[in-house]
Amino acid sequence: MGDEHQDTAAYLRRIGVTRPAVPDLPALRELHRRHLIAVPFENLSLHLDEEIVLEDQALLDKVVARSRGGFCYELNGAFASLLRRLGFQVDLLAARVFDGERLSVPYAHMLLRVQPVEGTAWLADVGFGRHSHYPLALEETGDQDDPGGTFRLRPAPEGDLDVLRDGQPVYRLERRARALSDFEGGSWYNRTHPDSTFVRSLVCSRLTEDGCRLTLSGRQFVTTGADGSRGETELSEGQLLETYRERFGLRLDRAPREPGRRADASGA
Template sequence: MDETAVDAYLRRIGADRPAAPDSAALRTLHRRHLVAVPFENLSIHRGEDIVLDEKALRAKIVEGRRGGFCYELNGSFASLLRALGYQVGLLGARVYSGERLSIPHSHMTLRVEAEDGSRWLADVGFGKHSTYPLTLDEPGDQQDPGGEFRIEEADEGDLVVLMDGNREYRLERRARALADFEGACWYNRTSPDSHFTRSLICSRLAEDGGRITLSGRQLVTTDADGARSERHLAEGEVLDVYRTRFGLELDREPQVKGA
């Protein structure tokens, strides 16, 4: 990524260029990405292709001012961090649903090393999760505005990430290439068993630390203290909410594909 592209990306997320690739700057970039770029699966239902290529991802997220799901958001964020001097590895994960695990690589996260050698788990593509990166070298609980997190050792060398005592996903340690996630990405955007193909989702971290989520026409807002409000939108309100609450300029209301 050249300097012009870096500057455009930083403008997209409302962040200044960091003086150094340190831990403090990583925290700021992580939070700004979560606030500015929504977690959304609208491309699946709008018939838009999803291309796991760094240039294509930046074109969608930065130039097109859209969001995406894990492969897109974390894949694009990885390219920004590398351009700023961080060491970044793409890590595959399997998501928990009760005791059941999803298919391999159904989620993608980032291992990020700052200039002081500290290692972090960065994840701007999981929806409701940690506001700031989690340290990979802390065996105990980690307090975050998003909840209480813990990273535990699992068998076969994997790690398990927990939020508020619940297992979120099982994480590989081995770094992968972006192309390694193409099969799982295809599954998540085409399989009738994937929750991404069965519903619409658009969600982002609010500036005050709460969360704003639009699922179909159901708008849910949660403030930093956890107070929740829910409202069903009228047909004529939907595109305006996508524009004003998520920054998405859409030409038509998304509908679940095949519905």
């Protein structure tokens, strides 16, 4: 890949959307939801010993040419490139994720501030797994109902904003625009630190057309209904590659190594 027109057309085909005539809010909402359905949130590269490169073209190559997913820096980074090419104004924002009352390290999460032609800014996040299905209004102070829950933006110290889902804080975002390279440290931490959730877990998750969520965590395949119902199936090793392919659209030549399992001399 590398030709901007071809990259954009291929990206839109990947998520099943025609090119919008105008970069307006309805177009942003459709692009956001379709991205969540078509492109899974996954950390498989960490457990396949694949390099993660935070550069626009490398992210497009992974998400579009290789039909893979990724974690926040990759998914929101690639989505930002697409939105800009479609005429939206986009800023990258940094956030710290809540674990109870405790906040993660800085730059642990990346999301987008998007300005459609109407002029109102929206928060777009296609890289957090379970979250809002549609962008959130940045200047709205009341509840924002979404199929993914009830969201609210709450003022935080130093001009930051806390994003809450169903009354619980999810992450604290800064309003200052950042460059993609600013997230190298956060990406390195999430990829390598023993306390990182991504290092300690193996996850692949996506939204479905009917609002359910499919998640493969290690060998545990979980279906979460729009009503909160939950079904779990333990997969055999032989079922993993088929499930990645059939349920998430990922064609892998080998299964990711399970966290905590050392590679043998063959690299398996």
